[in-house]
Amino acid sequence: MSTISESIEAGGATPPATVKVWDPFVRVFHWSLAALFVTAYLTGDEIEQVHIAAGYTIAGLVALRVVWGFVGPAHARFGNFVRSPRDVIAYMRDVVLFRAPRYLGHNPAGGAMIIALLIMLIGTCTTGFMLTTDAFWGVKWAEEVHEVFANLTVALIAFHVLGVLVASFEHRENLVKAMFTGRKRRM
Numbered sequence: 001m002s003t004i005s006e007s008i009e010a011g012g013a014t015p016p017a018t019v020k021v022w023d024p025f026v027r028v029f030h031w032s033l034a035a036l037f038v039t040a041y042l043t044g045d046e047i048e049q050v051h052i053a054a055g056y057t058i059a060g061l062v063a064l065r066v067v068w069g070f071v072g073p074a075h076a077r078f079g080n081f082v083r084s085p086r087d088v089i090a091y092m093r094d095v096v097l098f099r100a101p102r103y104l105g106h107n108p109a110g111g112a113m114i115i116a117l118l119i120m121l122i123g124t125c126t127t128g129f130m131l132t133t134d135a136f137w138g139v140k141w142a143e144e145v146h147e148v149f150a151n152l153t154v155a156l157i158a159f160h161v162l163g164v165l166v167a168s169f170e171h172r173e174n175l176v177k178a179m180f181t182g183r184k185r186r187m
């Protein structure tokens with residue numbers, strides 16, 4: 001038994017050892033993105049000014065996150081969590097078999113989901129912007145493409161949250177809380 005769990009069992013005041021994983025930018029990015037996405041989704045149909053403002057802010061956040069993926073701290077870097085499709089599939093098989101290893105940063109499936117989400121957000125914002133131009137204003141098929149992008153993103157988000165819950169359960173840790181505090185149990 002480790003010294004830490006001994007001291008906890010003995011009623012000691014030592015909290016479980018945690019390490020800083022998510023930097024402040026990643027955390028602020030994440031929760032503002034989630035709130036703005038809901039705002040943009042709910043206002044798409046009628047409150048156009050709010051919708052477009054939320055949409056542009058999302059585009060800006062995503063652009064910053066892409067830059068951060070190259071220059072940010074270790075766990076924020078794409079190189080740290082983007083894996084080959086083969087690794088992602090192998091990892092997902094391990095999840096199903098309940099033997100997936102724990103990662104301090106994003107796991108391979110989470111990494112793939114992040115890339116998919118960022119691509120879909122770029123697609124949604126680009127097609128949304130197109131609707132404000134003379135060439136595509138009022139063009140029905142362009143509106144539909146924008147809506148399809150938005151709805152596919154919603155579907156991905158549902159799997160994203162499911163993945164977070166499964167990983168939290170499998171490794172007995174609260175990943176949602178970690179996205180607020182930035183800290184996780186050390187390996």
Ligand code: HEM
Nearest residue numbers: 026030033034037105106107110114117157164175176179
């Ligand atoms: C209630 C809803 C949500 C919850 C509980 C949630 C939770 C989380 C958690 C726990 C992580 C870290 C995963 C890990 O430990 O590896 C994460 C990452 C991420 N989530 Fe969410 N999320 C939510 C909604 C969203 C939405 C709506 C979006 C996109 C519009 C989104 C996009 C992302 C992205 C891009 C990351 C990667 C963060 C980074 O490295 O910058 N999430 N989410």
Ligand code: HEM
Nearest residue numbers: 040041044045052055056058124125128129131143147150
């Ligand atoms: C992630 C960000 C975004 C989401 C989730 C989103 C989602 C949606 C949704 C669900 C609709 C409703 C379509 C309908 O029911 O007719 C819509 C419409 C629209 N969006 Fe977005 N959008 C986003 C970003 C943007 C951006 C960045 C712009 C412009 C710069 C934009 C411009 C528009 C316009 C002009 C419409 C009205 C189209 C119409 O008249 O049907 N959107 N959006």
